[in-house]
Amino acid sequence: MRSPSLTRALPLLELGGLLLVALLCLLFHLRQPSRMPAEADYRALVEQLRAEGRPGDAVLLFPWWTERARLFVPPELPVYGYLGSDHDDLSAHPRVWVLGQPELPRSDEAAFLKDFLPERRALGETRHAGTLTLALYENGRYRPRRFVATESVDRARVYLEEPGGARQACRFDGKAHRCPGPPHLYVAPEWHEIFYEPRRCLWMHAPGGAQRLVTELDGVPGGVDLRLEGGIIFEFAHMKEARLTTAYLGVDDAATGDNLLEVAIAPGREGVQSAQVRLPEGPPRTVKVWVRSENPDRRQVCLDVLALEPAVGTRR
Amino acid sequence: MTGRAPTRDERWTALGLWLLAFLALWLTESAVGFTRDESVYFAAAEGYAGWFRQLFHAPARALTDAAIVRGWDYNHEHPALMKTLFGLSHLLFHDTLGWMRSATAFRLPAFALAALVPALSFLFGSALYGRTAGLFAALAFMLVPRQYFNSELACFDVPVAAFWLLVVYCFWRALEDVKWGLWCGVAFGLALATKHNALFLPFVLTPFALWRAWTASEASAEARAWLLRFVGLFAAVAVFYGLLVLSLGGADGFQRGFLLLSPHTLLFVGLAAGGTWLLKGAEQVSAPVTRALVPIAAMAVLGPVLFYLHWPYLWHHPVDRTAWYLAFHAKHNHYAWFYLGTLLREPPFPLTYVLVKTALTVPTSLFAPMVTGILALGARVALSQFERTRGWVTRPVTLAEALVGVNAVTSILIISHPQVPHFGGVKHWFPSMVFLGLLAGEAVVRGCAALWERLETRWTALPWPAVAAPVFAVLLAPALVYSAHVFPYGTAAYSELAGGAAGAATLGMQRQFWSSHVTGVLPWINEHAKPGARLFLHEVHGGSFRDYQRNGMLREDLRAVGSPAEADIVAYQYHQEFREHEFLTWQAFGTRTPTMGLYLDETPQVVVYVRPEAR
Numbered sequence: 001m002r003s004p005s006l007t008r009a010l011p012l013l014e015l016g017g018l019l020l021v022a023l024l025c026l027l028f029h030l031r032q033p034s035r036m037p038a039e040a041d042y043r044a045l046v047e048q049l050r051a052e053g054r055p056g057d058a059v060l061l062f063p064w065w066t067e068r069a070r071l072f073v074p075p076e077l078p079v080y081g082y083l084g085s086d087h088d089d090l091s092a093h094p095r096v097w098v099l100g101q102p103e104l105p106r107s108d109e110a111a112f113l114k115d116f117l118p119e120r121r122a123l124g125e126t127r128h129a130g131t132l133t134l135a136l137y138e139n140g141r142y143r144p145r146r147f148v149a150t151e152s153v154d155r156a157r158v159y160l161e162e163p164g165g166a167r168q169a170c171r172f173d174g175k176a177h178r179c180p181g182p183p184h185l186y187v188a189p190e191w192h193e194i195f196y197e198p199r200r201c202l203w204m205h206a207p208g209g210a211q212r213l214v215t216e217l218d219g220v221p222g223g224v225d226l227r228l229e230g231g232i233i234f235e236f237a238h239m240k241e242a243r244l245t246t247a248y249l250g251v252d253d254a255a256t257g258d259n260l261l262e263v264a265i266a267p268g269r270e271g272v273q274s275a276q277v278r279l280p281e282g283p284p285r286t287v288k289v290w291v292r293s294e295n296p297d298r299r300q301v302c303l304d305v306l307a308l309e310p311a312v313g314t315r316r
Numbered sequence: 317m318t319g320r321a322p323t324r325d326e327r328w329t330a331l332g333l334w335l336l337a338f339l340a341l342w343l344t345e346s347a348v349g350f351t352r353d354e355s356v357y358f359a360a361a362e363g364y365a366g367w368f369r370q371l372f373h374a375p376a377r378a379l380t381d382a383a384i385v386r387g388w389d390y391n392h393e394h395p396a397l398m399k400t401l402f403g404l405s406h407l408l409f410h411d412t413l414g415w416m417r418s419a420t421a422f423r424l425p426a427f428a429l430a431a432l433v434p435a436l437s438f439l440f441g442s443a444l445y446g447r448t449a450g451l452f453a454a455l456a457f458m459l460v461p462r463q464y465f466n467s468e469l470a471c472f473d474v475p476v477a478a479f480w481l482l483v484v485y486c487f488w489r490a491l492e493d494v495k496w497g498l499w500c501g502v503a504f505g506l507a508l509a510t511k512h513n514a515l516f517l518p519f520v521l522t523p524f525a526l527w528r529a530w531t532a533s534e535a536s537a538e539a540r541a542w543l544l545r546f547v548g549l550f551a552a553v554a555v556f557y558g559l560l561v562l563s564l565g566g567a568d569g570f571q572r573g574f575l576l577l578s579p580h581t582l583l584f585v586g587l588a589a590g591g592t593w594l595l596k597g598a599e600q601v602s603a604p605v606t607r608a609l610v611p612i613a614a615m616a617v618l619g620p621v622l623f624y625l626h627w628p629y630l631w632h633h634p635v636d637r638t639a640w641y642l643a644f645h646a647k648h649n650h651y652a653w654f655y656l657g658t659l660l661r662e663p664p665f666p667l668t669y670v671l672v673k674t675a676l677t678v679p680t681s682l683f684a685p686m687v688t689g690i691l692a693l694g695a696r697v698a699l700s701q702f703e704r705t706r707g708w709v710t711r712p713v714t715l716a717e718a719l720v721g722v723n724a725v726t727s728i729l730i731i732s733h734p735q736v737p738h739f740g741g742v743k744h745w746f747p748s749m750v751f752l753g754l755l756a757g758e759a760v761v762r763g764c765a766a767l768w769e770r771l772e773t774r775w776t777a778l779p780w781p782a783v784a785a786p787v788f789a790v791l792l793a794p795a796l797v798y799s800a801h802v803f804p805y806g807t808a809a810y811s812e813l814a815g816g817a818a819g820a821a822t823l824g825m826q827r828q829f830w831s832s833h834v835t836g837v838l839p840w841i842n843e844h845a846k847p848g849a850r851l852f853l854h855e856v857h858g859g860s861f862r863d864y865q866r867n868g869m870l871r872e873d874l875r876a877v878g879s880p881a882e883a884d885i886v887a888y889q890y891h892q893e894f895r896e897h898e899f900l901t902w903q904a905f906g907t908r909t910p911t912m913g914l915y916l917d918e919t920p921q922v923v924v925y926v927r928p929e930a931r
Contacts, residue, residue, distance in 0.1 A: 007710060008766060014688050015763025018791060022681035025794035025812040029801070032816065036918060065821045067923070068915045075909045083657070083824070083892065104918065105815030106822040191903040193896040198908075234896035235652070238661060 035103040041130030042072040053077055058093035062100040062112050069099050083196040086115040089141040096137045103131040121314040140314035146221045147307035150189040157216040158187045187215050192302045194231035195271040201302035206247050208296035215289045220307055222282035228261040229274045230303025240268035245294040249303055254286035319492030320443040330435040333454050337431035341467055347804040348468040349832030355859030357399050357470050358422050360391040365403030381632040388629035393644045396627045397509035401425035402470045419867045422470045429475040430467035433457050436481050441754045444716055448784050449757030456682050456753045459795035462742050465806020472511040477746035479507035487521050490611045501614025505622025512645050518615055520726050525608045532604035539602035546594045546609055553587045574635040588617045651739040652893035657824030664734035676814035677742050679795035689755030693721045724751035805833045808916050817917040827890045831855040833921045836914030837887050842871050850875050852883035854897050880904040884927045890920045901925045
């Protein structure tokens with residue numbers, strides 16, 4: 001037999017536990033307002049950003065979803081905050097401002113810094129305004145850009161290319177290079193989502209069959225890393241039906257016809273895919289950036305081609 | 317304990333709880349936006365009400381299949397009971413009497429049904445565990461923010477939870493009073509006419525009925541014989557239906573051959589007539605056995621009959637259209653759903669999803685007694701199985717308690733199946749939540765009783781409320797505070813365990829869904845949009861756009877457009893699967909800076925962009 005005292009004690013213990021949980025819940029709700037920033041806190045830190053921010057700086061949000069900050073940050077400073085942005089190299093930016101809210105429930109600053117800090121160095125003290133923090137970092141993962149396809153596309157030659165080499169030119173209308181055929185066949189820099197990440201990239205929808213959509217770009221320097229980054233946008237990436245086909249993205253040397261880079265994106269493959277090659281020293285070259293997929297359905301490709309110097313590292 | 321009737325006081329308290337819930341829902345509903353489904357149901361309800369007008373003016377024409385299809389074809393993926401009530405309420409209170417705004421008139425029947433949950437919870441809980449437990453269960457249901465939010469909507473999830481509870485309550489009462497068996501059948505018919513969840517009810521209740529009949533017939537061979545005949549009849553009919561399916565070449569052939577005069581109908585009539593005859597026979601030898609079996613027969617017969625009668629859409633083509641309806645839900649598509657940092661798009665879904673989602677959304681001070689309540693019941697069942705531990709159980713588990721326990725887990729288990737669609741937050745297992753509330757009430761009362769007993773040794777005249785009231789206050793206060801804080805943004809409500817909305821965002825949980833939170837930005841849009849501005853309300857159903865204008869919540873001159881590219885103003889609803897829409901807005905407007913937004917505990921819910929030249 002169980003002892004009578006235990007029989008009596010169990011419900012009391014249970015009630016005590018329930019009341020303790022409820023009191024902790026009440027405490028949670030009472031503390032909530034003091035864990036949230038006020039508008040004035042945002043404005044105070046943004047004043048500092050305005051005063052000390054430099055062209056090329058970026059703002060990274062912690063936690064990643066605290067996008068209310070976008071309302072306040074000056075438009076000229078790009079704000080990064082997306083699922084996975086803690087791991088982003090932010091390689092276009094020599095300095096990164098981390099706008100943090102470590103007081104928010106479940107904010108794990110240590111985990112964030114574990115991902116963020118490698119190859120980065122704090123510059124000065126962390127500033128506080130209410131529950132907001134603002135800290136400036138030197139970004140050792142910064143890779144100076146010598147060439148960016150999305151910035152050069154206005155001067156590009158765009159065409160549809162048959163396997164035999166026959167071409168159909170795509171006319172530039174001041175905003176986009178529009179190709180013969182369906183309206184989605186054009187090339188232009190646009191904002192799109194690749195696996196939750198906002199990317200300014202070249203819209204290059206695969207034309208279908210063996211045909212390639214080609215963007216020919218001049219002025220790619222030698223002696224740098226040539227990097228191709230791209231993916232299938234939005235919800236089209238995750239689909240895996242058998243009728244869908246792999247999208248191929250590539251970069252060829254226009255003069256020699258050599259394939260410099262190629263990425264294959266099978267149906268169901270999400271996220272940014274990349275390939276990189278070291279270009280030999282030499283005069284600027286012309287490259288052909290291309291995309292193709294046997295079945296163009298759900299193969300909405302967005303990509304960029306970059307000529308990058310090595311990461312600068314941090315100065316100790 | 318089986319089937320105790322409520323006392324007079326309990327009836328009055330239940331009525332009071334019903335009124336309190338009904339009035340609270342009515343008084344607060346205007347703040348709640350229109351969910352995507354709701355505007356579809358508004359439109360359907362209006363169409364159905366139009367058919368009733370035609371029935372009144374030209375009955376012969378209204379009863380033709382063409383007229384029925386015209387009136388009832390829209391949204392025939394759900395049965396029509398609630399939509400009919402919404403439509404008739406709208407016809408009476410808005411169109412005819414002009415007493416209230418359009419949306420309130422549609423929603424009024426939903427409030428009446430939702431208010432039934434606390435009232436019935438009190439009656440059932442009082443009978444099983446005492447009035448304090450019943451009261452706790454009643455209040456707890458309405459203090460779960462997502463349950464309160466869903467109670468405001470002209471939808472079916474809370475009504476079907478109410479009907480589920482009503483069916484179980486009637487079943488339980490039927491064990492002592494045979495006329496409740498018939499009411500059980502009626503309630504089951506109404507539940508079927510509300511939502512397809514009800515299809516599972518017979519599978520839950522039949523084992524209890526048979527168990528009760530079996531134990532009640534132990535001492536009487538004659539009663540046992542009538543019970544076996546009754547079971548034999550149902551089994552035989554099931555076998556014959558199976559044979560019909562096989563002989564007619566499968567489900568399609570079975571469906572084609574199902575006519576008014578066909579073996580299919582004959583079997584059903586045989587079941588009804590045979591069942592009635594057998595129950596009459598059983599009545600002569602054992603009242604308890606009869607009382608246990610009447611609800612089963614009533615559900616089997618009245619359920620399909622009421623389902624057919626309530627829905628004019630079925631009147632001319634009952635079989636084909638019912639088959640379509642069932643097939644639609646058997647093959648329901650899957651919507652993207654963000655869960656613990658992963659976008660769930662297709663099965664298999666995580667087995668623990670329902671448990672985790674419940675833990676992260678039900679206020680923790682209410683969730684904890686639910687957990688201890690079901691664990692205590694499970695422990696008593698387990699300990700009763702072994703001779704060594706049987707003595708530890710001071711109160712053996714009764715049939716009624718088992719009934720509550722099984723109903724508390726049934727919907728949760730069904731939705732937990734990895735192949736079942738997992739969208740829609742927590743609403744698909746509301747029927748379980750009602751019974752978990754009862755178990756929570758029992759857990760709280762168990763503690764109160766122990767405390768009272770202990771205190772009474774010192775203060776002999778200590779009244780019961782002196783213990784129960786402060787305990788209620790402490791347990792319910794956090795839920796009340798959070799309900800008030802998050803209202804009317806119910807689909808963004810996350811518990812203390814999750815860390816509220818902010819903690820849930822870090823955990824990677826669905827931020828919100830169903831689009832109703834757009835009400836948080838409509839006043840700003842009304843104030844700042846230029847005359848005739850083109851508005852892209854992302855995720856907001858076209859019908860909802862119309863309903864916001866119709867109910868005076870959105871300026872009449874604003875025009876709905878279908879994409880950011882066409883818009884002057886975009887209100888983007890933050891969904892992980894729809895990030896592309898926000899970035900398309902950046903592209904269309906040439907800015908990444910929003911103008912304003914609805915942020916709940918810092919979590920972006922609805923983000924508003926204004927085209928720079930339109931400012």
